[in-house]
Amino acid sequence: MPRLLYYLAPGCLHELKHKLTARHLAAEQTRARVARNSPMALELTLAALRRARGLSSLEEALAQELRVSVPRFALPDFAEGIRAHLIDRDSGPSWARLPTDPRWTEPFFAITFCRTSHL
Numbered sequence: 001m002p003r004l005l006y007y008l009a010p011g012c013l014h015e016l017k018h019k020l021t022a023r024h025l026a027a028e029q030t031r032a033r034v035a036r037n038s039p040m041a042l043e044l045t046l047a048a049l050r051r052a053r054g055l056s057s058l059e060e061a062l063a064q065e066l067r068v069s070v071p072r073f074a075l076p077d078f079a080e081g082i083r084a085h086l087i088d089r090d091s092g093p094s095w096a097r098l099p100t101d102p103r104w105t106e107p108f109f110a111i112t113f114c115r116t117s118h119l
Helices: 002-007 013-018 025-036 039-052 058-072 077-088 106-110
Strands: none
Touching: 039 058, 039 077, 039 106, 058 106
């Protein structure tokens, strides 16, 4: 667990990739996996994981997951991943570039949904 916390310490995706050097085989394998995935999705996932550490209940964590997951479908990389892996099966997606503003993930955490008492 301490090693995982080291990799998820505050920082950005670029810092994570830098930490995943070839010091360990597992780190090298993880770096290769990270490099294949959408940078936007990875950066948003890292932001969600870091914020989840400060949540006090499972309900809060699940609410955050809902806030982050639903709008993720509107990101251009979602459609590109579907195209590359399921439609064309070329496994060569052209991922979108990360926004230059480091706060681009913040709106994902501000979304609210209505709660219903019958669920």
